[in-house]
Amino acid sequence: MPAPRDLVASILVVDDSEVQRRHIADVCREFGFGRVDEAASGESALEMLATRPPPQVVVVDLEMPGMDGVELIEAMQRCGLLLPLVVVSSHEGSLIHTVEALARDMGMPVLAALRKPFDAEVLAEALSHADSVAPPPRAEPVVLPPAEHLARALARGEVAVHYQPKVCLRTGLLRGVEALARWRHAEAGEVPAGRFVELAEANGLIVALSFSVIDTALGHLAHWCSRGLRLSLALNLSPRLLTTTDLVGELLARVRDHGLEPSQLVLELTEGSVVAAYDGGIGVLTRLRLKGFGLSIDDYGTGYASMSQLARIPFSELKVDRQFVHGASKRHSQRMLLESALETARRFDLVSVAEGVERLADWRLLQSLGCDVVQGYFIARPMAPECLQPWLKLHQSRLAALRPPTMPGPSDT
Structure with a gap:
């Protein structure tokens, strides 16, 4: 005991x-x-x-x-x-x-x-x-700052970007990062990302917010590449951007301005965004894939996506939502849903990514089910860009324990 x-x-x-x-x-x-x-x-x-x-x-x-x-x-x-x-x-x-x-x-x-x-x-x-897991103190209702405060923060470069590592399940090696916007308001404090994204979408600021995050994240990715750390970068894509004039050209120009390749970027859309994409957005998404960008369907299993939708949109990656991952080693029905999502990824030849990996049991189960990539607190919380390389040095010491017990140490990089 x-x-x-x-x-x-x-x-x-x-x-x-x-x-x-x-x-x-x-x-x-x-x-x-x-x-x-x-x-x-x-x-x-x-x-x-x-x-x-x-x-x-x-x-x-x-x-x-x-x-x-x-x-x-x-x-x-x-x-x-x-x-x-x-x-x-x-x-x-x-x-x-x-x-x-x-x-x-x-x-x-x-x-x-x-x-x-x-x-x-x-x-x-x-x-x-x-x-x-003691419950957090009862939080006061989040009071959103006015939209003009967000516009001012964007103009001043005050919306930061943090990064959560994504690692290979087979080897434990770092494969990429997901970029996550962070906004700390002088009076309101840390504003939840989902809330200020909604604020941006409702007030015509989503394009400015998106490209601010994209430019910042591309700059960090270029810096890591210059240090010999070649990674993929996942960026959340609002469906509102799909109607932006020449979105494909804009993204290509910014990627090349940083000396990067489109193949290093994975653009993530939620299941709800997939439905929105049917209103003229499928052509844009198809052109992005033709240019080499990756496309990921995020939070799979929580919304409206079906196999027919996966077949119509040229995704390269499927992200399984955290609610199907954490604890699936102990819950049969949850495990069945997880297995179904991973099998869907295999059938469509998509890279499978599992979110919400919080314990070793989650990691081992996903290894046994053949998932490709994971992210979650068991690996690392989102971090400021300057913390990534120090974290990576510490992570190297965990690799032997993360690999499958029967797997010899690889020369994989």
Whole structure:
């Protein structure tokens, strides 16, 4: 059993079965929880949550008379009690994982979804992550700065670009980076990228924002190439850009001005953008591929793309959304969706990229399924450009551990 952690303070076990409840409570005490509360029903659990300091973790049995586990989770969410959960049930795995997904959609951190009976070791392993997934403090609503502030920031070069590494699953070697825009406002602080992109699209600034990011990112890529680090660069492409006059010529000119080749760029479109591309954009995308640019369908599995759409647009890469990746090693239904997406990539001869790789288990599963490239916090968080080469030096020391156990050290570069 993992060693107790001082950060683990208290837990609430909710189960109508006294035998099951006490068994779980005993495991929690062995694990080192300072306070273990027990509730025999959802109603009594809510009363405890209303009158006592909130626990660090709540273990919820789904099958209870009166208020069942799903109702309890929904009531907690309505009360703003976004506490880490361990969901347990004697039902089949698909039902448990449906509740897990529902809880996550409501903003509840889920440590594990366990089918009864389960070993104490399994529960202890789930609880060992309690300190790392504690819910964030309740955030104030994001107040977007006025559009003119964004226009001024673009004119002054105040929109920065960070980069998240993309690595080869077979070797662990760095293959490319994804460029991600960052805007820190003087009063509002860090503005979420999705929000200021929406602001730009709604106020006629998306072209200026896009080319600002493109020019900055191309400059960094050219610098890395001059240091002998040849990488691919992934850039998010707004569907609004597809109507830009001579987009293909503009991109070609900027790439060549930096001494780069179109083949070093991968332009990413979300599934929703794929639908928008049907309104005159397919010709632009086809010309971009003809000139050598890569095209990636981003967040695959979350939107509207179908095999017929993949066949009509000349993509070179398919990115599997993070919600199908992280935790798929433990959830059968999620793994099936992941396998289906990777098989789709193979059938269309596309490079497969998995987002949201957060743990070694995610990495190993994707290796076994034949995915090509990954990105995620297990590899690296997005970073400022000056941090990439220092990160790369540290990453070299991980390569042996990242390769498949039976694979000899390659001379691959």
